[in-house]
Amino acid sequence: MQLKINGKEEEVQLKVGNITELLAVKNVEMPEMVSVELNGEILERAAYETTLVKDNDQIEFLYFMGGGCVAWCNA
Amino acid sequence: MSTKFEFETRSIHSGLERDELYGATSLPIYETAAFAYQRAEDLEAVFAGRKPGYIYSRINNPTVAAFERRINSLEEGLGAIATASGMAAIATTVGTLTQSGDEIIASKSLFGGTLQFFNEVLASNGIKTVYVDPTDIEAYRRAFSSKTRLVFVETIGNPKLDIPDLRAIARLANENNVPLVVDSTLTTPYLLEAKKFGVNIVIHSTSKYIAGSGQAIGGILVDLGNFNWRNSKSELLVAMTRQAGEFAFLARARKQILQNTGSCLAPFNAFLQNLGLETLALRMKQHCENALRLAEFLKTQDLVGVNYPGLPEHAQYQLAKEQYRGFGAMITIRLGSKERCFEVINRFQMVKQLANVGDAKTLVIHPASTIFHTYSEAEQETAGVYPDLIRISVGIENIKDIIDDFEQALTGR
Numbered sequence: 001m002q003l004k005i006n007g008k009e010e011e012v013q014l015k016v017g018n019i020t021e022l023l024a025v026k027n028v029e030m031p032e033m034v035s036v037e038l039n040g041e042i043l044e045r046a047a048y049e050t051t052l053v054k055d056n057d058q059i060e061f062l063y064f065m066g067g068g069c070v071a072w073c074n075a
Numbered sequence: 076m077s078t079k080f081e082f083e084t085r086s087i088h089s090g091l092e093r094d095e096l097y098g099a100t101s102l103p104i105y106e107t108a109a110f111a112y113q114r115a116e117d118l119e120a121v122f123a124g125r126k127p128g129y130i131y132s133r134i135n136n137p138t139v140a141a142f143e144r145r146i147n148s149l150e151e152g153l154g155a156i157a158t159a160s161g162m163a164a165i166a167t168t169v170g171t172l173t174q175s176g177d178e179i180i181a182s183k184s185l186f187g188g189t190l191q192f193f194n195e196v197l198a199s200n201g202i203k204t205v206y207v208d209p210t211d212i213e214a215y216r217r218a219f220s221s222k223t224r225l226v227f228v229e230t231i232g233n234p235k236l237d238i239p240d241l242r243a244i245a246r247l248a249n250e251n252n253v254p255l256v257v258d259s260t261l262t263t264p265y266l267l268e269a270k271k272f273g274v275n276i277v278i279h280s281t282s283k284y285i286a287g288s289g290q291a292i293g294g295i296l297v298d299l300g301n302f303n304w305r306n307s308k309s310e311l312l313v314a315m316t317r318q319a320g321e322f323a324f325l326a327r328a329r330k331q332i333l334q335n336t337g338s339c340l341a342p343f344n345a346f347l348q349n350l351g352l353e354t355l356a357l358r359m360k361q362h363c364e365n366a367l368r369l370a371e372f373l374k375t376q377d378l379v380g381v382n383y384p385g386l387p388e389h390a391q392y393q394l395a396k397e398q399y400r401g402f403g404a405m406i407t408i409r410l411g412s413k414e415r416c417f418e419v420i421n422r423f424q425m426v427k428q429l430a431n432v433g434d435a436k437t438l439v440i441h442p443a444s445t446i447f448h449t450y451s452e453a454e455q456e457t458a459g460v461y462p463d464l465i466r467i468s469v470g471i472e473n474i475k476d477i478i479d480d481f482e483q484a485l486t487g488r
Contacts (some may be wrong), residue, residue, distance in 0.1 A: 006125050029126070029127050030127050033127065033154075034127075035318075035319055035320050035322055042316070042317060042318065042319065042320035043320065044320060044321060045320070045321065060125070061125065062124045062125060062318070062319070063124050063125070063126070063127045064124060064318075064319045064322045064325065064326035064329070064330065
């Protein structure tokens with residue numbers, strides 16, 4: 001499907017079609033710290049599994065906490 | 076994959092990134108002011124929040140971030156922000172939650188520095204503090220108004236050593252759509268699982284038990300992720316939820332308050348305090364064990380009074396037992412007169428007299444003539460300070476040596 005991600009038009013292939021998959025497919029940095037805005041609305045993290053994206057959706061990946069990478073030990 | 080390790084394990088491993096360059100297993104100290112980017116597009120993206128990254132150490136820093144992640148892991152929070160000192164953590168938290176015209180409800184029984192911040196800084200900036208007896212839930216209930224923006228208590232009053240019923244206060248605060256902010260410096264993440272009791276924001280002066288040896292000053296605030304900022308009475312916070320969702324508090328705290336007021340934690344201090352965390356559990360166990368033994372010894376001495384939450388006669392002994400993994404390591408004694416206090420303090424040989432707590436070294440101070448010296452006797456008494464009171468921060472020396480020094484200082488033999 002066609003998606004506008006961080007301002008850029010992209011063709012993305014998804015199987016499940018939810019935000020969680022999109023984060024993985026797009027290799028989004030620090031998925032545990034990223035905020036996702038879908039069509040101008042900020043999503044709750046708890047909704048990433050259940051929210052599906054559709055053709056022509058606009059998605060912004062935003063970081064508010066400041067930098068940092070994935071912890072070595074996922075604890 | 077997320078395996079939840081136990082506290083002690085997380086305190087050693089959490090937050091540390093794999094060192095891709097050399098495989099180092101100790102936290103690198105990024106003693107740098109700023110961070111360069113090859114491409115202008117990348118720095119633009121980082122500023123816009125579209126790409127994670129570091130800009131300037133006043134905003135965030137990799138060494139400090141590792142410390143924040145470790146504390147966040149120990150408190151099981153949503154995120155943590157480190158600051159230059161415990162007072163900076165309090166100031167940043169209050170700054171995030173309030174504006175001129177607002178009110179806060181606070182325990183009467185607070186550290187002198189916090190009282191000064193509320194009374195001298197906030198008051199003149201139009202923020203009113205309504206003080207309550209921390210152990211009287213009805214007093215809190217009466218104190219709420221439409222202007223209340225937070226409730227603030229210390230886990231163990233300093234130096235009154237009174238203990239608030241966190242669950243009850245949290246429930247009341249949340250009924251009023253107001254977060255409960257708790258200063259857990261004297262308990263640390265080890266003795267108090269703040270989130271479990273409904274605390275919304277937990278603050279530590281990391282200069283104390285977390286640093287461990289009185290070597291560095293720092294602070295931290297943690298959003299425990301259990302307050303819905305969309306229901307906040309602060310319109311600035313609600314506005315932030317539209318951009319940052321559940322990160323609204325942390326986003327405003329870091330990007331609007333901390334970034335612009337500037338009380339950032341130095342990278343080297345973050346390194347030292349991160350190191351301190353690795354032995355926090357071990358040290359807190361020893362601190363608590365030593366404190367109980369010292370308290371029991373002090374009860375056999377010729378004193379007007381001995382106060383320690385771990386003594387069964389303490390008014391909140393049961394509550395402390397339910398809420399905390401240990402009774403902490405703060406004791407106060409009353410000696411009958413200021414003169415006797417000074418004589419005793421002057422005789423200590425190993426125990427140190429200084430303005431700090433939560434050090435590996437046993438410390439004493441006479442609060443009335445020092446920390447609380449700008450307050451009247453009546454004001455001091457409200458906070459649990461008396462002219463004949465000595466505050467003891469029990470360290471982790473061998474308990475025999477601690478007791479011996481107290482015995483000779485008290486008796487003059």
